[in-house]
Amino acid sequence: MSARQRGRGRGDRRRPRNRAAQGDSLVGQRLTLDIEDVAQGGHCVARHDGRVVFVRHSLPGERVVAEVTDGGTGSRFLRADAVEILTASPERRPSPCVYAGPGLCGGCDWQHTSARFGRELKTRVVREQLQRLAGIEWDGEVEAVPGDEEGQRWRTRVEFAATPRGRIGLRRHRSHDVVPVDDCLITVPEIAATGLLGEVVETGVTGVDVAVDSAGEVVAIDLPIRRSSSGGGSAAEDAAHRDPVPNVTETVHVAGRGDRDFAVSARGFWQVHPGAASTFVTEVLDRLRPQPGERVLDLYSGVGVFTAFLADAVGTDGRVLGLEGDARAVQDGQGNLAGLPQASLQRADIGRDGWQSAIDDGLDTVDLVVLDPPRTGAGREVIGEITARQPRAIAYVACDPAALARDLSYAADAGYGVTSLRAFDAFPMTHHVECIAILSRVGES
Template sequence: MGENLGSRIELEVSNVAHGGVMVARHEGRVVFVADAIPGERVLAEITDDSKAKFWRADTVQVLESSEHRRPHVWSAASIDRAPADRAGGAEFGHIDLEHQRELKRHVLTDSLKRMGRVETDVTVESIEGEPTTEAPGTGWRTRLHLHVADDGTVGPYAARSHRVIPVDDVPLATEQVRAIAPLDERFPGATSVDVIAPSVGNPWVLSGAGKRTTITERVGDRDFRLDVRGFWQVHRNAAQTLTEAVQWAIDPERFDARATNLDLYGGVGLLAAAVGDRFGPATRITTVESDSTATDHASGNLVEWVGARAITARVDRYLSQLVKEGARMRDATVVLDPPRSGAGRPVVDRLADLGPAQLVYVACDPVALARDVALFADRGYRLQRIRAFDLFPHTHHVEAVAALVRD
């Protein structure tokens, strides 16, 4: 392998694949090609031929263009640049925004059909209140993580690489982030620089470990305290969107405010608060999070609900302990927002052993969601309904909120 690297081949692009690349075939072999659109004919450069079953390639020239192709929203990621010099993080930026959502819909529904054994006609919804800018779908990112090269230069990594690419602009970022992003500065000795613009207070530029600082994020009329480097949804309207989606997903006929309700991978308590706000101050809910700093903040953020508490623990171990103790959860509602890799079999099995009445699964990866939906189905839970949201315009990422109920 390796003799084909750098070679250029013509490809007919047929479909979209998970991960932001498109599907083509060359002499019977699958080729995953970046910076293309289904229906196009492109000239592509092979970047990886190490696998026998498939290659990877980057588009270098569009020979027959899709009607959905647009000038890239970020010149630093355009095919006008050599593939190795293209900034990563906006892999759908050359595609009309509505068609991006159609491609994401296809990946989600196809994953659920093939891996989750579920047919669904879910659409990918745009986010209300997106800023009006010169390019639709830009200006939403409230957090920016820049890498630092050996010479101190900052920038994003190149697509599918750890090579830092200097850039002049960051169009996906909010105006506050763009205004202070230190794109022309050097940070010798640092490994990364974070730019953070919370919804309350001043924005921050952080390099190195630094001391812990607490910031405030406002969702509706509620404030959440968290560490400045702590996890928070990146899209400026994501927290409100997911709050409303989780409230929508819970079946009130199956909800018992006195049950052992759980918010797993709960962070600083955003989704636990969504449950409490819908069902009242007497709601009993425990949020479980492995990050002790986040748990400390969750305790304060949930203080008005007398039945709320925050526990620092790994989710799998916490659930195993509940099973060992013989906990009764037949009337409970469980919200889970796992990492991109999904919940996985150990968590699914322990939840099924506990047998809650309903599950609300917040997913940022269609394949992981589909796999877990299949695992839950094997344990007696069916997908009742699902919504999907375009929380990451001009990237391949999509967020979904799924309701699963016990048969």
């Protein structure tokens, strides 16, 4: 699980839009719309005067009054919020969160329906993306992950923002504006119990990053992080000045393989659903079935979660090489692999010039590959490099079904087909979904 900032509210930078090309603004105009099916991104599709409208806070089959939030007379599509429900879906429910709705917090997409139906909506999205982009007909379903309460109280890491007056809150959808909140229903109870969300932070603090580890310990870090210069103290004190963000300990349990603890930065990447890490490691190990003596490549390895469990499986006669681009994650990961001489974790900017040499230096052959790339996916070059080494199987852990489908099509061009694909609801009440695809050479099981 890599040290990217996936699922933490720090999305890719948006390209600036050409306002002139949008024509006269339609923002604020109200449209009566018939909602069609769900689309990727936490909204549903409607049409108005031959133009697609992406409507949040709606459900398939509804008739709504929607207020345009983005777009103009020259736009190819519009964005809108459903502000009045004329004909409700049977799956609609009153939102249990008072901060979910038009113009409010942008963190959740589906508080107005059940976690069960949220998984159905995600299932439709995964199926559509796989079929359209990779020609794959998938008949699976998005599965629940153990550890939430009907889609609530699961998030163990969250970055809160602060208003100019110091109130803690969350950002509006597609906005830097902050909505003050007294609770967030998808966060674990330990976060609400801190009382942080009712406090006013000191001047100059723009937000607070909160992490709750596997033991329930809470770490809260004021943002921006202020690194003071070394005061000439002990080595430990100097190190604290250089990097004031502490580590926390996360435990991963895999049935039949025991528990492992992992040190990870409180601001580093970790799966935010408490059941996700164990679920994903179990799925990868069960499907790949690593054998003693095999050579394994773990790309975007983060702090070495897959690396460590794979090293256990291949034994001291095997070899596991983890590659990760984040320096702090590599440092933590190397410590996490102590006692596993058959495993190593190195820093490499995967997909950039020279990263392939790290593989050549670390492995004489590649039997298995695990990759867990950022939301943008691995891309053609990385998929080509992996498949050229002819591993017997590849496990692809993906947080974006469109990027996954694109990369699966690249793998198919190289002679690798999907033998298993499961999808997991690791981010309930949001549109995000995690998929794990297992690939092998066509004609081999």
